[in-house]
Amino acid sequence: MSERIREKLQILADAAKYDVSCSSSGSNRKNTGKGLGDASTSGICHTYTEDGRCVSLLKILLTNHCIFDCAFCVSRKSNDVQRAAFTVEEVVELTMSFYRRNYIEGLFLSSGIFKNADYTMERLVRIAKKLRLENNFNGYIHLKTIPGASEELLTEAGLYADRMSINLEMPTEAGLKLLAPDKSHEDVKKPLSFIQNSIIALADEKKIIKHVPKFVPAGQSTQMVIGATPETDMDIMYTADQYYKNYELKRVYYSGYIPISHDDRMPVIGSQPPLLRENRLYQTDWLMRFYGFGVQEILNAKNPHLDVDIDPKLGWALRNMEQFPVDINTADYKMILRVPGIGVGSAKKIVMARKFGRLRSDQLQKIGIAYNRARHFIRCADSVFQLNTPDALHVKHSILSESNSKYLKIPQNQLSLF
């Protein structure tokens, strides 16, 4: 028995690892009635794999048998890999015993499609239900929405899951059609909006009725595979922006494509995954969500791709030198936040501290801003007066010469793809 369960875990964890969503945050489920677990609002990463990604949830497929043949997927029907399937009890026992030892924050359960969408979704729901009702488990549960599953099943899933997600797979409809002709973005939009509407409906009810059941308290997320198809950064981020706005997603994940097939529509096996590009996309995502940037400020017809050598915030600043320098002691919080080298924490501290007197550069450094970067864009109490605005190219070279980006050592072969 132990050998078989080890083998299954190895196969089904391996097949699930390409889904990059890892977050265990955003839920507010409390431990009631002396059960097990308490979803931590901030989320906890229990360990990190050697690729530097966090391990927060037990991320597995229920099975890697699948009726679909999507070219980008390791579990596609035509791929010659070992297949396995967990039973409901096995998943429940693994989750409970891992959780009791503080290995994980909860379960991330996905699955290949076997038989049909409803059959698969019903199994996923059954596991979540068993954990919640029979085992009094209050840890985090992330369930995959199976495209095409009935609304009844989605409603039931939402009652037990903290987060649900459904993957766009490719950033554009055209890209998706190229690699997975059976799928479409419409299949994704329908369940996304159904669950979103259910969340809103329950929130409205809560205004009238005190106790309404929790329904997907940590919201929904999605994932796009990057670099398998020839979309621009602009295509990708405009899609992300649209989904953030239309479906109130908590997260969009960008997963650099890791070649797993000899399909000639995609990068060949052995080529480096586009890690740098993925990183730049996440930076842009953060700028949109936490720094008050509009996506069209960072990416537009004139700049359809993100800079490789500098991050998108610095890139924006260099393209908009007329907005600088910013006077730290008088500028609006929103503008301070836009200075390269100043993050949310530092910006808040600056706004508080300057009430006590004009801030000097040494104080700014103590507060924790990346001063060498920021100094080109700010004025503070002890700045020397400068007559003309500095030249963007000059500033860029000066910053690059001081920094040693880890990416400059990585062969940047992803650029030659398109």
Place this chain on the structure above:
Amino acid sequence: MTIYIFDGTLEGLLTAVFEFYEQKPGKIQLVASDHFQPVLLDETFEVISDEAKAKRVWTGLKKKINTDWQQRFYKAYLSEDAATFQHLFDFACYIFDNAKGAEQNFGHPSVMAISKMDRSVNREKHRMKAFIRFQETADGIFYAPVSPDFNVLPLIIAFFRNLYADQRWIIYDLKRKYGLYYDLEKVEEIQLDVAPILKNNSSLLNGSDVAEKEGLYGLLWNDYFKSTNIPARKNMKLHVRHVPKRYWKYLSEKQPSKSRYFIALVPPKNISDAIMEFKRDFADNYQSSYGLKIIPHITLKTPFEIFETDHQYLVDWFGKLNASIKPFSLTLKNFGSFKNRDHPVIFIQPQNTAALNDLQKNIIQKIPAAFPSLSIESTDSHFTPHLTVAYRDLKPDKYDTAWEHYKNRQYDAVFTVESFCLLRHDGVRWNIVATKSLNDN
């Protein structure tokens, strides 16, 4: 300058603030008594901790700073850091000497220092929440030894009480020699006479102290940790930044892992192929397919585990192993069975096994000298040679029908035993990693 010496407690630190405003000695330096080194020139004053005085100072602080800052003050204190004690003292004075709201002045060195130390302590607290690993002991208590950089146990009580409301647990700080014990009702502070130490191998507790299934869950977790990694994205720098090496001792997934091995005699290919047919018959007709996963063999040393780092040592030892037996002829004749209740076995019977028995005995005898910690099973010391065709998943009822057929079935084969093999399990199946010829000796 006057040096104030206090006892290192929060009460003492607050009392020092009280004394300072009583005595008004000008600038002072605050030192914890265990860090104090006598000096000639400076005047010293020993602060005697006083609950009433400390309380007055704390009440005063509470009036001027909000709960966030009160917590920051407490957490910075838990750092047990000498420079931070001084900053806490200076901070308290700065707050008392200025109008309300002074704590927001991040330009002030002590405000900034406390805010930074608060972050460090918080990070350590968060790491404890993440990196603590429980092991279930034989009496059902989940035990986790730790040695955090700062004294953060008081900060994680509520968290773990809510998390594990339905299991008894102990979190023990080995550095500060105290722990937390939750008995399903409340958490209390405990001190163990003999705290199990944090051993640097995959099991943090002794084998006999842990619950039966603990080993399996540890293995499964380590398997999961490996399987969920994407080798194409390997980034050790990032890995170590997130999981600094000093925390590895807590993490079973970061311990050197063990591999399973066994030593066996493997028949030549023509005979193996014929035996595989029997195995296939069991898979097709008696619902027992486990035998198919392993090549036909006669076990000489039952499976054992050693650290992966010792792999080469094992292979070298195996290569030099002198079994003192010349190649011999072995006969396989007909079938036999172990009629175990739960896991019956059907096998092919070796005949005239004197030389085989000697070979097995000689190998077993050489093990303790090279691997003192390996256990010799009773099946090793009382050798019953057999060549298994069905086991593990052979159900008792299927066994009955199969044995009815196989007990009369004929099988004859003779081959020369010229070598024996070392096999290693790679997580899914057994593979031959070394072959030792009997002609070498």
